[in-house]
Amino acid sequence: xxxxxxxxxxxxxxxxxxxxxxxxxxxxxxxxxxxxxxxxxxxxxxxxxxxxxxxxxxxxxxxxxxxxxxxxxxxxxxxxxxxxxxxxxxxxxxxxxxxxxxxxxxxxxxxxxxxxxxxxxxxxxxxxxxxxxxxxxxxxxxxxxxxxxxxxxxxxxxxxxxxxxxxxxxxxxxxxxxxxxxxxxxxxxxxxxxxxxxxxxxxxxxxxxxxxxxxxx
Numbered sequence: 187x188x189x190x191x192x193x194x195x196x197x198x199x200x201x202x203x204x205x206x207x208x209x210x211x212x213x214x215x216x217x218x219x220x221x222x223x224x225x226x227x228x229x230x231x232x233x234x235x236x237x238x239x240x241x242x243x244x245x246x247x248x249x250x251x252x253x254x255x256x257x258x259x260x261x262x263x264x265x266x267x268x269x270x271x272x273x274x275x276x277x278x279x280x281x282x283x284x285x286x287x288x289x290x291x292x293x294x295x296x297x298x299x300x301x302x303x304x305x306x307x308x309x310x311x312x313x314x315x316x317x318x319x320x321x322x323x324x325x326x327x328x329x330x331x332x333x334x335x336x337x338x339x340x341x342x343x344x345x346x347x348x349x350x351x352x353x354x355x356x357x358x359x360x361x362x363x364x365x366x367x368x369x370x371x372x373x374x375x376x377x378x379x380x381x382x383x384x385x386x387x388x389x390x391x392x393x394x395x396x397x398x399x400x401x402x403x
Contacts, residue, residue, distance in 0.1 A: 193224060196236030200252050203238065207253070209260050217286035218256065226279040226307065245297040249277045250339070254390075261374050261387055262335045262358055264289050271331070271352070273323035273395070274339035278304025278316075284335075285316035292330065294323035296396055324395050326352045333357060340395035341370045345384075353377040360387070366394030 197219060204215075224235045227249065231241045238251040259280060264270065266288030272281050275295035281304065285291050295301040298320040305318035325348055326336070332354035338346070338361035349359055357377045364370030372387040 192233070193235065200236045200256075203253055204256050207257070209256060211260050213287060214256065214260055214283075217283050218252070220286050221279065221282045221311070223252065223279060226277040226282070243277050243300070244303075245299055247276055247297065247300065249279060255280050255283075257387065258337060258360055258372070259283060259287075261360055262337060264335060268334040269331070269354075270335040270337070271323075271327055271333045272337050272339075273326070275301055275304045275318055276339070278307050278318060280337075281316050281318070282308060282311060282313055285313040289315075289335070291316040292319065292327060293317070294319045294321050294327070296320070296322065328352070335359075337361070338395065339392065341366055341390075341392040342395055345373075345375075350375060350377055350382055355379070362390050362392040 201215065224232050227235045227241055228243060234241050236252055238253040240248040240250050242248050264284055264287045268289045270284050270289040270291045272291060272293040275281060275293040277300070278293070281291045281293040293304070293316065295304070301318050301320035308316045308318060331352035333352055334354050334357050336349055336353060336359045338349070341362035341364060343365065345363060346361060353359055355377060359375045361373060362370040363373045369389050369391055372390045373384055374387050375382045375384045
């Protein structure tokens with residue numbers, strides 16, 4: 187499925203799947219189409235750019251399938267001007283899409299290689315309001331919030347209260363919660379005053395969230 191025609195066919199197939207799952211967000215689809223997904227995928231896996239399965243990227247990590255990424259971003263309900271914190275930059279694709287939606291994104295990854303490569307992609311796409319960092323995101327970014335939206339791609343053992351404290355009122359946090367060696371719940375938490383309302387988006391199997399002791403080059 188390499189080349190412009192194949193990419194268009196892949197995007198069209200993704201749209202059919204996403205709409206069948208009830209995602210009817212024109213802004214999101216426009217943002218996804220505007221970001222050249224193949225440039226965030228290793229060339230040897232270009233044929234899988236628009237598939238629903240995850241794809242390996244450097245540092246032993248992977249980029250989630252587009253179906254899952256779209257579901258998560260749709261659940262964040264991002265509006266222009268929202269301040270977004272992302273923990274787990276990966277290739278940078280989801281941060282780029284959120285930036286294309288008009289969000290001011292700060293994205294953190296423990297792998298310097300991934301953080302640097304993603305930042306180069308943001309610069310090439312002139313996404314000046316998307317900032318990539320190499321660092322420990324396990325505690326969020328204290329002193330830099332509050333954030334309107336927070337998304338964490340790795341799993342917490344239990345409800346991450348320290349992240350919720352970095353949310354603005356009516357802010358949304360999405361993260362997998364559950365044991366690192368088992369199925370987790372992809373939770374959506376909305377902050378209302380000093381409490382939060384939690385709902386479950388789906389069941390997932392995500393890697394546990396690593397701490398600063400696991401920072402890598």
